Amino acid sequence: MTYCVAMHLADGLVFVSDSRTNAGIDHIATFRKLYSFGISGERLIVLQSAGNLATSQSVVNLLKQRLDGPGPNLHNVPTLYDATALVAETIREVIARDGAPLAGNTDLTCSFLVGGQIAGTPPDLYSIYPQGNFIQATEDTPFLQLGESKYGKPILDRNLEYETSLEEGLRCALVSFDSTIRSNLSVGMPLDLLVYHRDSLILPVGYRVTEDDRYFADIRRQWAAGLRELIDQLPPPPVEYNV
Amino acid sequence: MTYCVAMHLADGLVFVSDSRTNAGIDHIATFRKLYSFGISGERLIVLQSAGNLATSQSVVNLLKQRLDGPGPNLHNVPTLYDATALVAETIREVIARDGAPLAGNTDLTCSFLVGGQIAGTPPDLYSIYPQGNFIQATEDTPFLQLGESKYGKPILDRNLEYETSLEEGLRCALVSFDSTIRSNLSVGMPLDLLVYHRDSLILPVGYRVTEDDRYFADIRRQWAAGLRELIDQLPPPPVEYNV
Numbered sequence: 129m130t131y132c133v134a135m136h137l138a139d140g141l142v143f144v145s146d147s148r149t150n151a152g153i154d155h156i157a158t159f160r161k162l163y164s165f166g167i168s169g170e171r172l173i174v175l176q177s178a179g180n181l182a183t184s185q186s187v188v189n190l191l192k193q194r195l196d197g198p199g200p201n202l203h204n205v206p207t208l209y210d211a212t213a214l215v216a217e218t219i220r221e222v223i224a225r226d227g228a229p230l231a232g233n234t235d236l237t238c239s240f241l242v243g244g245q246i247a248g249t250p251p252d253l254y255s256i257y258p259q260g261n262f263i264q265a266t267e268d269t270p271f272l273q274l275g276e277s278k279y280g281k282p283i284l285d286r287n288l289e290y291e292t293s294l295e296e297g298l299r300c301a302l303v304s305f306d307s308t309i310r311s312n313l314s315v316g317m318p319l320d321l322l323v324y325h326r327d328s329l330i331l332p333v334g335y336r337v338t339e340d341d342r343y344f345a346d347i348r349r350q351w352a353a354g355l356r357e358l359i360d361q362l363p364p365p366p367v368e369y370n371v
Numbered sequence: 372m373t374y375c376v377a378m379h380l381a382d383g384l385v386f387v388s389d390s391r392t393n394a395g396i397d398h399i400a401t402f403r404k405l406y407s408f409g410i411s412g413e414r415l416i417v418l419q420s421a422g423n424l425a426t427s428q429s430v431v432n433l434l435k436q437r438l439d440g441p442g443p444n445l446h447n448v449p450t451l452y453d454a455t456a457l458v459a460e461t462i463r464e465v466i467a468r469d470g471a472p473l474a475g476n477t478d479l480t481c482s483f484l485v486g487g488q489i490a491g492t493p494p495d496l497y498s499i500y501p502q503g504n505f506i507q508a509t510e511d512t513p514f515l516q517l518g519e520s521k522y523g524k525p526i527l528d529r530n531l532e533y534e535t536s537l538e539e540g541l542r543c544a545l546v547s548f549d550s551t552i553r554s555n556l557s558v559g560m561p562l563d564l565l566v567y568h569r570d571s572l573i574l575p576v577g578y579r580v581t582e583d584d585r586y587f588a589d590i591r592r593q594w595a596a597g598l599r600e601l602i603d604q605l606p607p608p609p610v611e612y613n614v
Contacts, residue, residue, distance in 0.1 A: 278521035282550035
């Protein structure tokens with residue numbers, strides 16, 4: 129499985145992905161699920177993937193190979209909407225190629241988050257469903273998730289708004305990943321993250337959070353201790369609860 | 372959908388269930404999913420149900436109707452293990468009856484948590500899978516869940532141990548329900564709860580937490596404010612995170 133979060137905030141975009149893949153419980157590996165494309169000063173397009181790894185890797189490879197070709201590609205499409213439609217089209221192309229006749233009943237589908245900014249247009253963020261259609265993040269719903277999304281959703285539902293700062297958004301994302309990693313073995317370290325400042329059109333370097341990352345360890349420790357204290361501080365149930 | 376939690380703690384048992392049922396998004400209703408059986412001074416057996424409502428209600432009705440009959444029933448089985456096997460057998464009976472020939476492809480399965488204590492034996496807690504087999508809670512894994520379990524699992528994974536007090540267990544359960552209700556429309560108020568003190572063999576009255584319950588409202592408010600403060604207190608990411 130996988131867990132990816134992307135945020136579309138007033139100040140820019142935040143992307144965090146785990147890197148665990150599994151084909152059965154005895155076939156676990158580490159693969160990057162966050163990819164960035166772009167031309168400094170002109171565009172940044174970030175992809176995050178979940179689902180069938182062969183399909184998602186093929187999609188990214190084809191998108192890369194075609195960057196210098198004559199057809200529409202991620203370096204020449206005019207909008208993020210068109211970029212997302214191109215990714216969706218490439219997913220369908222790979223599944224049509226790989227789906228017949230060897231695949232049998234294997235589920236080849238995958239999903240993608242596509243976010244970024246192209247000069248002259250505002251930042252944008254989309255989620256492509258396994259069916260190939262896609263939705264767009266809005267100010268009302270400023271974050272999108274892929275994969276094992278439920279464990280880490282409450283903390284985002286509670287605390288994330290469009291006006292949330294990029295730093296606070298990233299902290300919420302890290303806490304969301306901490307909760308997910310503790311409760312679900314199929315989501316694992318390292319994490320790949322990337323923060324983009326609106327209108328900068330700079331290609332961010334991003335960062336890989338490994339098991340021995342001190343900041344993430346501090347966050348996890350502080351969060352766990354804080355939650356325990358919060359539970360302790362909650363008032364005892366009243367008499368009518370019959371405890 | 373449904374969310375139920377049961378805890379098997381050193382001091383006794385804690386049960387909390389939501390009451391929302393839905394057959395499609397436009398057919399939502401309130402049904403109790405927590406049932407108790409017992410004889411004061413001799414036994415307490417609590418059931419919590421998820422899955423097909425027609426099946427789970429039939430199971431509970433048959434178990435009730437048979438309490439005065441000559442065969443094995445929840446008032447005469449010698450152990451909680453036997454009580455759980457009886458519930459599982461009754462699930463199979465109902466599905467065999469209702470499954471043919473009208474049901475078509477309808478999923479008639481349901482799952483149950485079965486917990487309690489019978490005089491002369493320790494408290495016990497089981498989870499019956501839709502397939503009819505069942506597992507038992509242990510000191511290593513002191514809580515079991517049914518239904519929409521993922522949203523509220525991290526807070527239990529982090530804070531619940533076998534030695535946790537009944538009061539703190541209940542507070543953790545209420546926080547777990549708060550997170551689930553906020554993030555998933557298919558889980559809803561009121562909540563039914565019941566706390567049993569080990570070896571008391573008293574049939575607890577339990578309590579129904581309604582929308583206007585002041586204590587639960589206080590807990591929700593205090594928890595939300597506390598989480599926000601915890602997020603704010605987390606240190607900012609270091610330079611190498613490239614935020």
